[in-house]
Amino acid sequence: MNAPVRVALGDPLINPTATREALIRFENVSKRFAARRGQAEVRALEGIDLAIPKGAIVGVIGRSGAGKSTLIRLVNGLERPSGGAVVVDGVDVAALSEKGLRGVRGAIGMIFQHFNLLSSRTVFDNVGLPLEIAGASRDDIRRAVEPLLELVGLSEKRDRYPAELSGGQKQRVGIARALATNPKVLLCDEATSALDPETTSSILQLLKRVNAELGVTILLITHEMPVIKEICDRVAVLEGGRVVEEGDVFDVLTRPRHPTTASFLSSVTGIDLPADVTAALRPEAVAGGQAVVRVTFTGENATTPVISRLTTTLGIDFNILAGRIERIAGRPFGSLVVSLPGEEPGLSAALAALSQLGLGAEVLGHVA
Amino acid sequence: MSPEIIRLVWLATLDTLSMVAVAALIGTAIGLPLGVFLATSRKGELFAAPAVNGVLGLVVNATRSTPFIILVVAIIPFTRLIAGSSIGTAAAIVPLTVAATPFIARIVEGAIREVDQGLVEAARAMGASPLQIVRKVLIPEALPGVVLGLTLAVVSLIGYSAMVGAVGGGGLGDLGIRYGYQRFMPEVMATVVVVLIVLVQAVQSLGDILARRLNKRLRQS
Numbered sequence: 001m002n003a004p005v006r007v008a009l010g011d012p013l014i015n016p017t018a019t020r021e022a023l024i025r026f027e028n029v030s031k032r033f034a035a036r037r038g039q040a041e042v043r044a045l046e047g048i049d050l051a052i053p054k055g056a057i058v059g060v061i062g063r064s065g066a067g068k069s070t071l072i073r074l075v076n077g078l079e080r081p082s083g084g085a086v087v088v089d090g091v092d093v094a095a096l097s098e099k100g101l102r103g104v105r106g107a108i109g110m111i112f113q114h115f116n117l118l119s120s121r122t123v124f125d126n127v128g129l130p131l132e133i134a135g136a137s138r139d140d141i142r143r144a145v146e147p148l149l150e151l152v153g154l155s156e157k158r159d160r161y162p163a164e165l166s167g168g169q170k171q172r173v174g175i176a177r178a179l180a181t182n183p184k185v186l187l188c189d190e191a192t193s194a195l196d197p198e199t200t201s202s203i204l205q206l207l208k209r210v211n212a213e214l215g216v217t218i219l220l221i222t223h224e225m226p227v228i229k230e231i232c233d234r235v236a237v238l239e240g241g242r243v244v245e246e247g248d249v250f251d252v253l254t255r256p257r258h259p260t261t262a263s264f265l266s267s268v269t270g271i272d273l274p275a276d277v278t279a280a281l282r283p284e285a286v287a288g289g290q291a292v293v294r295v296t297f298t299g300e301n302a303t304t305p306v307i308s309r310l311t312t313t314l315g316i317d318f319n320i321l322a323g324r325i326e327r328i329a330g331r332p333f334g335s336l337v338v339s340l341p342g343e344e345p346g347l348s349a350a351l352a353a354l355s356q357l358g359l360g361a362e363v364l365g366h367v368a
Numbered sequence: 369m370s371p372e373i374i375r376l377v378w379l380a381t382l383d384t385l386s387m388v389a390v391a392a393l394i395g396t397a398i399g400l401p402l403g404v405f406l407a408t409s410r411k412g413e414l415f416a417a418p419a420v421n422g423v424l425g426l427v428v429n430a431t432r433s434t435p436f437i438i439l440v441v442a443i444i445p446f447t448r449l450i451a452g453s454s455i456g457t458a459a460a461i462v463p464l465t466v467a468a469t470p471f472i473a474r475i476v477e478g479a480i481r482e483v484d485q486g487l488v489e490a491a492r493a494m495g496a497s498p499l500q501i502v503r504k505v506l507i508p509e510a511l512p513g514v515v516l517g518l519t520l521a522v523v524s525l526i527g528y529s530a531m532v533g534a535v536g537g538g539g540l541g542d543l544g545i546r547y548g549y550q551r552f553m554p555e556v557m558a559t560v561v562v563v564l565i566v567l568v569q570a571v572q573s574l575g576d577i578l579a580r581r582l583n584k585r586l587r588q589s
Contacts, residue, residue, distance in 0.1 A: 078492060118487060120509050
């Protein structure tokens, strides 16, 4: 597999995607669903401003009901905004007629949580369907479909029916089908939510490859932070129909500013404390006790021997309770839970020293 | 049983088969598009036309709720208009078709509505027009259900065709009434019943086999 061509990722201050030209732009987009008997009007989206850079993989994360399904469907006109513009490759799709939309949709592929393959068609005929709809000849269809089946690794399943495939294979067919018309954009609607973790990972790797090798811009929606962490360049956090946080994946994941983001992150960058520590944790300081502090390392910090430096300069003894180092968007990110003497002013001095070293420090609680 | 009776049963069977076949063919030709339209003209669907849908639904229900024997009598003027007469095998095809069409339409409507809306959404996302969605997605996906429904319709038609015998329609029902009942020939009645059972059985088996062939959903590798 070819490595994705990316700007050097060493310096966390340089944002490689933000400066790129936007392929999709949401401009003050809102979407309301009309009131129904006994129900008030639903405001699905409000004041959405979002740019999807060309060639990027952008993730939108949110809980169910946050509006992410509506958001992604605005891009290919399956949903129409109540206000604002959705500009895809220079065209405001919100202003197009249903007929005009059909022309644009060839440039926008889409894959779905439940795959949405036709059970009556073989793998080959499913992948060829968008071309058939576009009026391509049989020969053209064959010429386009065969390499796509190869790309997704399903050449030998070409004459099988979807019912004979596993979930991961079905999604591979979905991806091949979405790519059949050679689109610029691939929309992924919870594409891995129905798959087990291993299959999810292989599908994400395939998407990454599609992005890198074919230059297809990917917009995906998910409720799973690991998906964002594994393949996205940028992330937007959606809650209650609004974007509450948006930015470079590494920045957002390592320094979340919104509580919703933080709650999504607990499963990804959090650490499981030993059960006895969690049980003993108290919010108030305990006389003569210890403070439990979560220290986070980002970028190059993740590899500096900070703890030993702290011990030597401040003379504080840290007790390491738990920790892990992982890679987010290709950059190392570490978090460590330590306990140290919880009495002031020693604790404040230690926290100040930590932040001076460029580390995140968060007091989780106190133990006796 | 005399060779004469056997010949009569044979001819009546042919009459029944031709009545049922023609009625089923015309009924499908009209009922299939009608059923597709009923399924897709509801509010928010591909060809949304709720008012037309409501009126058509009413007509279909009215036809379906009229007992067949009453329908046969009620539409005699229409039958004369179409077939030139209200008696005989050709004339019997008219009420059979009138009864079969709404039945088939409802069956097709049901099968189409069973198709996963996600497939329609996927096709729309590919840029398919409403007609393409019907031709390439809805009908192929609904086909196994449609075939089973058509089988049911043909079985019902065989039963109805025996009923038109009562009003001079010809076919197996007519034979059973005239010979078996009015001339006290129980062996004719028994033969008619056996032939009808065999016909229904054959149609049902054929339909089942065809539907199973068409259904790719249940196959396991």
